[in-house]
Structure formats: C-alpha cells, structure tokens
Amino acid sequence: MKAITNILIIVFVSSLFSCKSNKNDSDNKQTKHEIEISFQKQLLSSIPNYAQSADYNRHVFSPTGKTVAVIITRAKKSHLLVNNVHGKEYDAISFPLFSLDGENVAYIASSNSKELVVLNNKEGKGYKNIENLTFSPDGKKIAYIAEEDKKSCVVIDTNENKKYDGVSKLIFSQDGKNIAYIAEENKKHFVVVNNTKMKDYDNILELSFSSDDSTTITTVGINKKGDEIKDMLVIGDKEITEFDDSYGAKVSSLGDIAYNVKHKNKYFTVVKNKSLGEEYESAYFNNFSPDGQHYCFTGKRKDSTFLIVDNSHIYQYKSIWNPVFSPNGERIAFSASDGKTYFVVVDGQRGKDYESVWEPLFSPDGKHFAYIALNKNKFYVVNDGNESEGYESVFKNYSFSSMFQVSTYRRGAIVFSQDGKLAYVASKAAKYFVVVNGRKSSTYDFIGGLSIIDHKDFAEIQDEKGIMQFCPSQVGSSILVGSSDDYIISQPVIYFNKDCSIVSFGARIQKDIWWNTLKTN
Secondary structure (H helix, E strand, C coil): CCEEEEEEEEEEHHHHCCCEEEEEHHHHCCCCCCCCCCCCCCCEEEEEEEEHCHHHCCCEEECCCCCCCEEEEEEEEEEEEEEHHHHHEEECCCCCEEECCCCCCCEEEEEEEEEEEECEEECCCCCCCCEEEEECCCCCCEEEEEEECCCEEEECEEEECCCEEEEEEEEEEEEEEEEEEEEECCEEEEEEECCCCCCCCCEEEEEECCCCCEEEEEEEEEEEECCCCEEEEEECEEEEEEEEEEEEEEEECCEEEEEEEECCEEEEECCCCEEHHHHEEEEEEEECCCCCCEEEEEEECCCEEECCCCCCEEECCCCEEEEEECCCCCCCCEEEEECCCCCEECCCEEECCCCCEHHHHHHHHCEEEEEEEEECCCCEEEECCCCCCCCCCEECCCCHHHCCCCCEEECEEEEEECCCEEEEEEEEEEEEEECCCCCEECCCEEEEEEEECCCCCCCCEEEECCCCCCCCECCCCCCCCEECCCCEEEEEEECCCCCEEEEEEEECCCCCEEEEECCCC
16 A cells, blocks of 8 residues: 655745845735725615515625625525616526726626636626636736636636646735646646646645735645645745644744644644644644744643643643634734634633633734633623623624735724724614724624635535634635525625724615614713
C-alpha cells in the first residue's frame, strides 16, 4: 500500500510574480475597501402581487444599501427584480451577487440546458456548468469556473483561461491584484496563481490567501511518498519540515506562521517555529491578536481544556471555545463550560451561568464586551455584564472574509460603534427590530439581506438553540445568507455612520423592502 503525504504550502506571491519591492509598508498591511454606505431612509422595491409567498424574503441588499435585488418566481420561471426593474426570465437563477461598491450585480441563469452569467442584465457565454461566481474585492473584475466538454477553465470578465481536466476553489487576493485556483491535469493537482502553474501534488485540499496581506497563499495538499504517511510544510517551493498531519495554518499581521500538527500520535501546535502544547493529549492553535503581538491555543488533557495565551497565561475549564482578543490585543475573552452550565470568561473573570452562550466581542477600543446568552428559552444580550430583556431570538455574528472589510464603517448583526454604542437585531412575537443602546426601532416583518459568493454549500438554517446559522463555502461582500429549497433567511447587517449618530439596515414591511435608518441618541 502506498503512503500518502499531506503538504501544507505557504506561497509568497511577491517572490514568485515580481511584485515591486519598493512599496510603502502600508501597502503590505491588511487591505480595507472604502464604500459609501447609505444613511438615508428609502423605499427600494416592492414585491409584485403575483409573487409567491416564498419570494418575500428572497432579497439581497447591495453592501451600500442603495440597491436591493429580489428573486421572483412565476409560472416555473425566475427573474431578478432590482430596485423595481424586472430582468429577463430564465428556467432558474442563483442568488444575486453584488460587487463591494454596489455598482454591479451578477447571477448564474439556467436556460435551454445551459448556464450563463448575467452581469448588469448582459448575458455571458453559455456553458454546461458554472460555479464559484465572484467579484474581486475592488469590484473591477468578475470571475467564475466554467465547464464544457469535460474540461473546466476560469473565466475572468469574458476571457477564458487555460482549460484543465478540473478546476476548483477560485479566489482573489484582498487587493484584487492576484487570483488563484486549484487545477487538475493528468490526475495531478496544482495551484495556478496569475496563470502561473505551481508544483504538482496528488491532491490539494485547501487554498486561501492570508487574511493579513495579499501576497501569501496557504494550501494543504496530498502527495504519495515512500512507505510512511507524512505532512510537509512548504514555503514557496521549499519543503521546511514534515509531520504525520498538518492543518489550520494561520499568518499573523506581522507575518508569523502558526499551524497544527500530528506527529507520533501526538497533537500539538507550532508557532513561530516553536513546538507548543506537547505536554497535552492534543493541542490546537486558535488565533493571533489583531496586532500580531499575542496568540493563544487550546490543549486537552483528560476531562479538561486549557487555554494558553502567549505560552504563559493558562485558563482551565471542562470546555473552552471561541477565544477572542480585543482589537489592541490587551484583553482576551472566551466561552466556557464546567460541564453543567455555560459562561463567558473575560480577563480571567467568570461571568454569569447560562444554558448556552455564544462568542464574545469587544468594542473597537477594547473597553467594552458583549455576547448572546440563552436561559429558559429566552435570549439575552449581555453588555459589560448587564443583561438586556429576554428575546425570542437574537442574530449573532459570523466570520467574515477579511478581504471584504470596510475601513470607515462599523457593521455586523451585533456590533459596537467606534464610541462604544452597542447595536443588534432581535425579535419578539415574530416581529424584528434593531436595538441601539437599549433603544428599540420600529418592528418589521423581516430584517436582513446581503451578498454571497457561493450558492451551493449551505449548512442548516437554525441550530438547536434557535440561533440563525449559515455556512456557505465563501463569504460575500458583507455577511452571509442561508438557504433552503423554499426560502432564504439572511443574517442582517447594521452599519454605524462615521460619527456614530445613525445606524442603517435593510428591512421588509409586508411587500415593501426598505433601507432604514435609526438615530442612536
């Protein structure tokens, strides 16, 4: 039996594709894109009377809040309604995708057994299958994977790249200048970056640009080698070391690398070239602080979980999850359990016991924290240890693709403003509303609507606790959308304006879809 070696590859694009070396240091920092969010109340569209009830929540707001696209179905045909302008009918259409600046909207349409991309009502070429439709973060390019005659290629705008036996996992870098994907040819797999082919492997499992710059690619590959099963860490074309298994690589904002390994039946983590956590039965790296100065990982031994911060501060509970650093890296919070109850620990201080708790978040200055908790079928938002009233549901935040960060505006389903105001979306009696510093907005039939990239890989709509959860394989320009066969439920997004005096959000009242505002004072 032939052995299999997993390859963990860190590729620095700058060294491979002649990026200029005389750029300012700021060019290498995390890319954030400016967009103009609307803070004007406006009726964007009305669902037509003939629409089915399932169409009522099948809408997607542009990231700017100035446009809404609604999927309408009639007589087994579907079309897109964009700000009350009806598009062409097709046999079926995918969820629409907006560019980050909100200027472009695209979707995949099915017609006469062919699939085609429709960009701003202009039809592209028809193929047997199209997937992975995505805009570059700067909105200047659109790309997707197309299949025809048992061959696949990446199409960028209208230009077809080289055809291969298979193509998957198409991604842009944060600045939109680099594009990468996994290709297959003659039963070998390799990464293609900016049309340049890299090393062959028997399989490649993961591909991503680093969340902290646009020049580092991480992939996890598999190779057959010798009689042993080994994983290899590869930087560029250089194989650094090998283990039985490696996974979960992360790169800090300072360029430090961390990853998890299995070696000789031991699970541990490697941070800055140091092996950590070998004294535990297993160890897993969690994350770096935003400034890259701190890190944490969890270790397990018997019935206990340990959270280790900077390999010095240790916290111990039966279970620990969701550790997060404050933006300045000076504080840490996490969810935990003693086996009977659940609670949040902030700076080592255990909070109130609940039946369940969700991931904590810090304010931008790190002075405040908040999280969602469940007790006796009621959801509470806990802000600096103070409970809100009980709600039927509260929308939680999800991990956003870092390439879609907005530099000026604070946004999320539960979010702190720059000056420490807390806003979130909750519901009672099947009505939705926004709460800002304890003040409620008017009620709506639905709040939410936003962009996605991949429309095929979804998890469950709602978890066992009643919290909305959606897991598409990639994230769109704002946050996530979940789907079932009959309807869409989308996580709402709340934006604070620059002086934190107004929040804006999308909502539906009966058949009217609005972009709404609420004063925070």
